[in-house]
Amino acid sequence: MVTTTSSRTPLSSPMETPADTPASRTFKVSSVPSEDDRADTLIEIKDFDFYYGTKQALFDINLKLDDKRVTAFIGPSGCGKSTLLRCLNRMNDLIDGTRITRGGVKVRGVDIYGRDVDSIELRKRVGMVFQKSNPFPKSIYENIVYGLRIQGVKSKARLDEVVEKSLRGAALWDEVKDRLHESGLSLSGGQQQRLCIARTIAVEPEVILMDEPCSALDPIATAKVEELIHELKKQFTIIIVTHSMQQAARCSDKTAFFYMGKLIEYADTRTIFMNPANAQTEAYVSGRFG
Amino acid sequence: MPSDVQPVSPDAVPAKPFAVRKARTRFFGLTFDECIRVFFGGNAFVAVIVLALITFFLFREGSAFFGQNRESLRVYRQAGLEYIDIIRQQEADHTALTRYLFAIRMKVVATLREERGAVIQADLEAAKNAVQQLAGAEGGATSTTLVSARARLAEAQKADAALGASINGELAVFDTFAERYSDTVLPVRGLVSDLGEIATGIKSRYIENEDYKVARSQFIQAGKQGEADAIQLREIDFKTEVAAITGILPAYQQINGEFTAALQETVRELPVLPVASLQPRLDRFKVLTQDYVAMFPGIEARLKAWDPLTPVTWSKSFSSFIFGREWLTASFWQDWYGVVPLFVGSLVISLIALIIAVPLGVCAAIYINQVAGPREQKLVKPAIEFISAIPSVVLGFFGIAVLGQTLRALSQFESLSWIPGFPYSERLNALTAGVLLALIAVPTIFTLAEDAINNVPRAFKEASFALGASRLQTIVRIVVPAALSGIVSAVLLGLGRVMGETMVVLLCAGNRIAIPDFTAGLAVAVQPVHTMTGIIAQEMGEVARGGIHYRALFVVGLVLFFIALLLNYLAQKIVRKYRISVG
Ligand SMILES: Nc1ncnc2c1ncn2[C@@H]1O[C@H](COP(=O)(O)OP(=O)(O)OP(=O)(O)O)[C@@H](O)[C@H]1O
Ligand SMILES: [Mg+2]
Numbered sequence: 001m002v003t004t005t006s007s008r009t010p011l012s013s014p015m016e017t018p019a020d021t022p023a024s025r026t027f028k029v030s031s032v033p034s035e036d037d038r039a040d041t042l043i044e045i046k047d048f049d050f051y052y053g054t055k056q057a058l059f060d061i062n063l064k065l066d067d068k069r070v071t072a073f074i075g076p077s078g079c080g081k082s083t084l085l086r087c088l089n090r091m092n093d094l095i096d097g098t099r100i101t102r103g104g105v106k107v108r109g110v111d112i113y114g115r116d117v118d119s120i121e122l123r124k125r126v127g128m129v130f131q132k133s134n135p136f137p138k139s140i141y142e143n144i145v146y147g148l149r150i151q152g153v154k155s156k157a158r159l160d161e162v163v164e165k166s167l168r169g170a171a172l173w174d175e176v177k178d179r180l181h182e183s184g185l186s187l188s189g190g191q192q193q194r195l196c197i198a199r200t201i202a203v204e205p206e207v208i209l210m211d212e213p214c215s216a217l218d219p220i221a222t223a224k225v226e227e228l229i230h231e232l233k234k235q236f237t238i239i240i241v242t243h244s245m246q247q248a249a250r251c252s253d254k255t256a257f258f259y260m261g262k263l264i265e266y267a268d269t270r271t272i273f274m275n276p277a278n279a280q281t282e283a284y285v286s287g288r289f290g
Numbered sequence: 291m292p293s294d295v296q297p298v299s300p301d302a303v304p305a306k307p308f309a310v311r312k313a314r315t316r317f318f319g320l321t322f323d324e325c326i327r328v329f330f331g332g333n334a335f336v337a338v339i340v341l342a343l344i345t346f347f348l349f350r351e352g353s354a355f356f357g358q359n360r361e362s363l364r365v366y367r368q369a370g371l372e373y374i375d376i377i378r379q380q381e382a383d384h385t386a387l388t389r390y391l392f393a394i395r396m397k398v399v400a401t402l403r404e405e406r407g408a409v410i411q412a413d414l415e416a417a418k419n420a421v422q423q424l425a426g427a428e429g430g431a432t433s434t435t436l437v438s439a440r441a442r443l444a445e446a447q448k449a450d451a452a453l454g455a456s457i458n459g460e461l462a463v464f465d466t467f468a469e470r471y472s473d474t475v476l477p478v479r480g481l482v483s484d485l486g487e488i489a490t491g492i493k494s495r496y497i498e499n500e501d502y503k504v505a506r507s508q509f510i511q512a513g514k515q516g517e518a519d520a521i522q523l524r525e526i527d528f529k530t531e532v533a534a535i536t537g538i539l540p541a542y543q544q545i546n547g548e549f550t551a552a553l554q555e556t557v558r559e560l561p562v563l564p565v566a567s568l569q570p571r572l573d574r575f576k577v578l579t580q581d582y583v584a585m586f587p588g589i590e591a592r593l594k595a596w597d598p599l600t601p602v603t604w605s606k607s608f609s610s611f612i613f614g615r616e617w618l619t620a621s622f623w624q625d626w627y628g629v630v631p632l633f634v635g636s637l638v639i640s641l642i643a644l645i646i647a648v649p650l651g652v653c654a655a656i657y658i659n660q661v662a663g664p665r666e667q668k669l670v671k672p673a674i675e676f677i678s679a680i681p682s683v684v685l686g687f688f689g690i691a692v693l694g695q696t697l698r699a700l701s702q703f704e705s706l707s708w709i710p711g712f713p714y715s716e717r718l719n720a721l722t723a724g725v726l727l728a729l730i731a732v733p734t735i736f737t738l739a740e741d742a743i744n745n746v747p748r749a750f751k752e753a754s755f756a757l758g759a760s761r762l763q764t765i766v767r768i769v770v771p772a773a774l775s776g777i778v779s780a781v782l783l784g785l786g787r788v789m790g791e792t793m794v795v796l797l798c799a800g801n802r803i804a805i806p807d808f809t810a811g812l813a814v815a816v817q818p819v820h821t822m823t824g825i826i827a828q829e830m831g832e833v834a835r836g837g838i839h840y841r842a843l844f845v846v847g848l849v850l851f852f853i854a855l856l857l858n859y860l861a862q863k864i865v866r867k868y869r870i871s872v873g
Contacts, residue, residue: 094755096664124758134749137772147757150767196753203757 039253042067042207042237043088047103050080050087052095057083059261061103065254070229070238072252072269074245076284079258081241085209088112088239089126090119107207124151127205131212133192135184135199140176143184143195147203162202170198171228190221197228201236208232210240214247226251245285249273257281345851352848355841359627360607362838366624368528368598369493370535374485375624376596377542380589381482383582384475390578391468394563394571395461401565402457410449417443463561474552477545481538488534490622496526532598539593546590550583611845617803617825619839627842629849631805635720635819638806639795640788642724642815643731647788648781650728651735655777658736659743660765671740678733685726686797694722694798701816711813716800721815723799727788735784742776743769779861786857790850792823799824822846 043065050058057080065071073081083092087105090112092098104111112122124147135143144166145159153159163180167173172194176187184195193213200208210229214222229238229251242248248255249269256266257278265272265281276282317325366372403411420439458465502521509518557576563569614628654674658667694717701712711721746769754764770777800818803825808814826843833839 089756091752091756094752120758120760123756128756130749130752130756132749134747134753136750136753136768146754146759146767150757150759150763199753199757 039066039069041065042108043239044106044109045084045103046106048084048087048105049100049102050083050092051099051101052083053097053099057261058087061263063256063263063266065237065239067237068233068235069253070233070240070251072248072255073239073241073258074243074248074255074284075258075264077243080261081258082211084258085211085239085241086128088207088209089123089128091123091128093119124203125205126207126209127200127203128209129193129196129200129211129213131215133189133196133216135187135192135195137183137185139181140184140187140195141180143199144202146199151203166198166202169201169232170194171224171231172198188221190217190224193217193221193225194228197225197232201232205236207237207239210238212241212243215243222247245273245287257284259284348844348848348851352841352844355627355838355845356604356607356611358838358841359611360602360604362625363602363607363610365493365496367600367602368532369496370485370489370532370598371493371624373532373535373593373596373598374482374489376589376592377478377482377485380586381475381478383585384478387575387578387582388468388472390575391471394568394575395464395468397571398461398464398563398565398568399457401568402460403453407450407453410446410453414443414446414450417446457564460564464563467556467561471553471556474549474556478549481542481545485535485538486623492526492528492531495524496528499524499526528598536593536596536598542593543590546586550586553579553583611842615805617820619829625839627838627845629822629846631803632820632822632825632846633849634805635799636789636795636821636823638720638814638819639724639727639799639821640785642720643727643788644781644785646725646728647731647735647784651732651780651784652739652777654732655736655739655743656765656770659740660769661761674733674736677729682730682791682793683797685729686794689722689726689794689798690718693725694718697722697725710811711816714813714816716816716818718798718800719816719818720799720806723795723819724815726794726798727791730791730794731784731788734787735780738780738783739773739777742773742780745776746772775864779864782857782861782864786854786861789853789857790823792827795821796824796827801828822850826850 041064043063045061045063045065048058048061049056061084073085075081086092087100088107100113104113106112107122107126110117136146138146141163144163145153148159148162164173164177167176172191175191176195179186184192187195193216197208197213214225217225226247229240232238240248240251242251252269254267255269255272257264257272257276257280259280265276265278267277271277272281273285276285315322320328417439421436421443424436424439502523506518506521506523509515509521557579560572560576563572611627611629613630614626615630616626616628617631618624618626654670658670662670698714698717700706701709701714703713706712750768750772751764754768759767799821801820801824802818803820806814806817806819810817826846829839830843833843
């Protein structure tokens with residue numbers, strides 16, 4: 001197999017002429033982050049091994065994710081993207097038999113698998129949006145305030161304020177402001193997904209994990225969510241799993257490519273798509289396998 | 291290229307005719323495929339057909355009841371029984387008032403004993419215990435100690451008796467008052483019993499004559515004209531016969547006037563109770579008596595207006611069943627088929643069962659589905675489901691032998707006397723039956739509720755966790771509401787199961803046919819009751835086929851049938867609504 005050069009390509013590294021790479025013909029990389037060098041590391045994953053029962057799903061992952069940036073996880077199906085994502089807010093705790101045998105994850109320098117870390121508190125800080133939109137069978141309003149209600153917020157004024165702010169933040173306010181008390185399930189698929197995003201930002205997390213948030217949406221709804229991601233980036237750190245190379249290229253600042261549970265390459269999105277260091281990465285992004 | 295299955299030489303075999311003929315084998319004129327269709331379709335429809343047959347059968351057997359009941363009510367009226375019952379009710383009300391007096395007396399005695407007799411009581415208990423211990427120890431105690439203990443006991447008993455006597459002495463005035471009060475009704479009682487004899491006489495002659503008529507027509511049908519003619523029919527002319535009863539109205543009015551005067555005279559001066567705090571009860575008694583007397587003119591007016599020939603309406607026949615508060619059979623006076631006591635009995639037992647079974651079943655379902663590990667699930671689920679495999683007669687036996695006994699023993703504990711209805715003495719009652727029925731309902735509720743909870747999409751739970759909810763918050767705010775309609779329908783089906791259960795209630799409910807006394811509050815739970823299922827099982831074997839009693843039992847069966855139908859319908863409707871809202 002190909003050797004894994006988990007290359008954190010220096011941002012200043014000279015690029016080869018982009019026009020020559022096959023990827024550059026396929027993708028138009030729009031984001032040209034200029035202030036990247038000022039980004040801090042928010043999440044640090046170190047020597048991370050993860051098991052479902054006896055089956056190892058992640059092998060020795062080392063990754064530093066930047067604050068207030070969008071990071072994309074790409075890779076063929078079953079390579080462990082969702083697994084790693086769900087490790088970042090300990091959603092895997094809910095599955096019986098999952099184990100971490102080595103390494104750990106630090107958010108702002110705190111080991112989230114440490115003994116005195118409360119997974120419930122963690123999830124308030126690290127929110128998640130799922131592949132299939134899953135609003136609760138409650139009204140739109142109740143969907144948004146759910147996270148606050150469970151934290152014991154009772155004030156009607158505060159809840160109303162958060163509902164409006166979150167829905168505006170998720171670019172859904174204008175569409176639903178007259179029907180806040182209708183069921184969340186009465187919305188269209190794309191609206192439901194944005195409702196889920198609104199519900200997540202209502203608790204004001206620092207990080208939003210998104211697992212293929214657009215895979216069930218049509219191109220227009222997808223475009224809206226992508227636009228939204230651009231907006232959200234100002235406030236939140238976003239980590240997005242996607243199967244769409246175009247989406248990764250359009251939305252993310254950095255991209256990590258995984259293959260068979262291993263991190264193959266992690267770099268600035270531009271580099272990954274135009275000038276990948278690894279042959280497998282190049283094969284994947286140019287659509288030759290996966 | 292020709293393939294090898296095709297004929298090689300064109301002239302060897304003539305080309306097969308293209309027309310595809312239908313299969314030739316036929317059974318009863320059906321092809322094989324159609325037979326299969328009929329077989330499977332038939333099986334599917336058996337359920338529907340059976341249901342239709344049952345409904346039809348119940349209706350056929352039951353519907354004749356209302357005609358027969360109407361006839362029975364007609365005789366009740368025309369023979370004058372109804373007339374007498376008006377006066378009887380007056381007498382019964384008086385008896386109730388007398389009972390009220392008696393209750394006051396009991397209360398007085400209890401209070402006085404508590405006030406003055408506490409020391410004596412303690413002495414008595416201690417002496418009793420001492421004697422018992424010494425007698426039990428036998429050789430260990432010298433005879434002198436035993437003798438002295440016995441002497442102490444005798445003394446204590448004497449003191450106790452003296453206390454009793456002194457209390458009775460203080461109540462002497464009250465007792466004469468009570469006696470005078472209860473005696474005031476005697477003339478009315480005498481009148482009622484005289485009239486009752488006349489009325490039952492008319493009724494029994496009428497019934498005898500009806501029986502002869504039946505016998506006659508049977509003889510005629512069998513062609514035995516001679517035997518038929520030998521039977522002499524004596525038609526009853528109700529109008530003239532009943533005149534003997536209604537004729538007493540002036541006598542009644544006179545008796546009633548004296549009764550009124552006697553009552554008012556008696557309560558004019560109330561005795562003073564030795565316990566001042568209970569005096570208001572006696573004042574209340576006076577008010578009750580005055581209310582009672584105020585009803586007399588109304589009673590007289592009703593008697594005057596009463597006409598034996600007023601026809602009995604169908605709705606009366608119907609309402610005397612549906613709203614009838616009495617189920618009384620094989621009575622010398624009049625049989626009543628009122629479903630209310632049975633229905634209420636069933637309801638009380640079912641409520642007790644649900645109050646116990648719903649939290650148990652639903653919480654167990656939540657726990658097993660949401661919290662328990664796989665090992666616990668493997669242990670608990672089959673265990674709960676096994677309960678439903680226990681034959682209910684075995685449960686009933688357990689109820690009589692163990693549960694009834696234990697509950698009553700528990701109720702005797704001083705420290706538990708704060709529970710309403712404790713202590714009680716009837717071993718078999720609604721509580722015993724209800725607790726056992728809860729056991730029967732738990733598997734139904736548990737299994738269906740667990741299903742409903744299991745059907746809550748995983749995505750809801752994950753979303754809740756991802757928003758920082760704890761496990762408990764997720765269960766309470768997301769899982770249970772999402773499964774609620776499923777849980778409700780589980781409870782409804784559990785109720786249906788409980789309502790229809792027969793053996794346990796027959797064995798353990800105490801089988802007293804009366805509307806339980808709801809004035810007792812929650813203590814209503816420890817009263818014996820009878821149920822709709824129980825009465826059918828108990829009486830069906832003893833009644834004459836086709837008789838009014840037989841048909842009445844069928845109508846009770848119909849009521850049960852409709853309750854079951856309704857509960858199932860509701861449960862299905864609720865579940866369907868749930869599917870729409872989530873799907
Ligand atoms: N709950 C689980 N129990 C056991 N194995 C699991 C579980 N979830 C995932 N896996 C295994 O872990 C590996 C990684 O799965 P994961 O879902 O992370 O892949 P993915 O990259 O998200 O794939 P996709 O793009 O199809 O979503 C797979 O081999 C999968 O079979
Ligand atoms: Mg995935």
